[in-house]
Amino acid sequence: MRILILGMDGYLGWSLANSLPGEKFSIYGIDNFYRRKWVKEMQSVSAVPVASMEERIKAYKKANRKEINFFKGNITNYEFLNHVVKKVRPEVIVHFAQCPSAPYSMMNQKKCVWVQQNNITGTLNLIHAVKEHVPGAHIIKLGTMGEYGTPNLDIPEGFFEVEYRGRKDRLPFPRQANSWYHLSKVHDSNNLQFACRNYGIRCTDIMQGIVFGFHSNADKGTKELNTRLDFDEAFGTIINRFCCQAVIDYPLTSYGKGTQLRSFLPLSDSMKCFQLVIENAAASGEYRVVNQFANVHSINELSRKVSAVCRQLGIAVKTKPIENPRKEKEHHYYHPDNNNLKSIGYKPATEFDEEIRKMITGLLPFRKRILKYKAILNPTIHW
């Protein structure tokens, strides 16, 4: 099966390229290396050293006895994307090629506009290239659980049956996102839904919880196959940041009361979910939404979990609650569904604590590297 990964150089993109069994999939990838640029812009680095794409592909070939075909370029350039899609004729396209940071989008007017333009344009270009060359291809789009916000209702998967003034309909579940970045994902969801309805394209839109974890590819023993792991305030996500803080004895930066609830998923589970979605395509014309997460936790629970694992490993960790730099509800109802993935075979497999332990031990060799960037661990972007 020919699979094209947009954003193959990123945290999820490179993990996915390495997770998909080589005997089943031919991997094609696109990236413009912007993630490397953005993290540099935040004056940070990946905690895990990242090889160049050339080195990565070479190592992949050695490990898998198979090629990855890589195209360097920007999917907001339609001619480029169109050319690649026409040439590769992928059966599945996994779309990670977006700027994935709420804080980055909230820095100022320029970033706000740039993130929305970049993310929306890439997805619109993808829709048109698919419509033009491979109308039967399955688009798998990375959305986020953050699209829904925190309504005072259960959160279904994309759609809900609603009764209003005595009439019934199945409607898209309202989105109430809380950053320009999250809104760009909402716009994408709306655009993709229309594309499926109007052009008969097939799409699975993945509302993903916060992914955490360390993809060491230890079994393959090749450091060039490692995926990146960010810990700066814009591109590092909460558990990964906590773990990086823990290994350098930096107090865990817990935002606000810490009672906010969010949904989470280990990286290895996320990879299994993507493979399941790839192998169970949406129907022609179908816009399918899956909520992809394993557990719901409060921020306080996370810091306790990380601290507990650290204690077992002999690392003493403190938590430092800091004023919440974001406007978000600190006490709220949160009960999202996640049945769609389970119905196609997802069983949360990786133990939460085990994934944290793996990450902490994996990060220990990079203590010095992280220590060097200590200054960027406190949030400076407020909204």
Add this chain to the structure above:
Amino acid sequence: MRILILGMDGYLGWSLANSLPGEKFSIYGIDNFYRRKWVKEMQSVSAVPVASMEERIKAYKKANRKEINFFKGNITNYEFLNHVVKKVRPEVIVHFAQCPSAPYSMMNQKKCVWVQQNNITGTLNLIHAVKEHVPGAHIIKLGTMGEYGTPNLDIPEGFFEVEYRGRKDRLPFPRQANSWYHLSKVHDSNNLQFACRNYGIRCTDIMQGIVFGFHSNADKGTKELNTRLDFDEAFGTIINRFCCQAVIDYPLTSYGKGTQLRSFLPLSDSMKCFQLVIENAAASGEYRVVNQFANVHSINELSRKVSAVCRQLGIAVKTKPIENPRKEKEHHYYHPDNNNLKSIGYKPATEFDEEIRKMITGLLPFRKRILKYKAILNPTIHW
């Protein structure tokens, strides 16, 4: 009251500048004259000759003994918009400065991306300029009833109380728009809602029905004060197109079965509604939605109405149903609310047939001008 009209050169923008009583309002305007460019691109013209902005402003001054301050520029250029907002310090900003055409946005990939980028960027820039310089200013944003699509439920005004699995919340009513243009308005609505919640900005988002009518400014007797009236397939709206077709004995181009239901509003009523919204601002931090329309009609009812008025005027008109160039439901439930405007004083004042009569008689002197562009009356953009 200082009011800044973005898109002052357009159909609604110029009408509004002329409708607001000069003794109450100081008018400031921005435009980049793109509407003129787009209609030329469609190889068409306004049925009513349109004076240059210089002539318009001169005539306005003569008629009202008052200046209009006009700034030529593009609001997607943040420096420009920022400069004007800083200088004018408007108390109200009415935002019409967008590409308002579904067919135009559906022509191809380039137009799709351009319309969404243009519309979204302008609104994001506006949000940031207001936040920066006039955080208390009231943003009045032109949305469209088309954002809602045609759900099988009553359509409330922006929000609805919903009960789901035994819990209740007030949620944004789901939008199901049916063109890239309509989706750009949905994206704007979502962005503005967040801006109000996050920055405490005040906004009224107007879900406007299809406006029709001829603003002759006959009482002021100055042709330079006329607003434009388009009849091409992209920028002409249905009743205006029907009337232009009627005066040149061209059969009315009714799309599909003609049973589609839409909401409508005469131009003069629309102007009254804008004044009411201006005089009854949203609260600080409030994102208020009003559905702005007078009546719901089917396409067939419209063609019958136009035909009936024409008959009374001695003009014989035929209707020619043509294959629907759009994908839209032809049999559907449609029951939108419009109480919010009524609650601040809107009484549908202009008789529907009377507005059509005024338009037909007003257009008769321009028969030759319209006849010249007969070739563009049939739709060529399909989706």
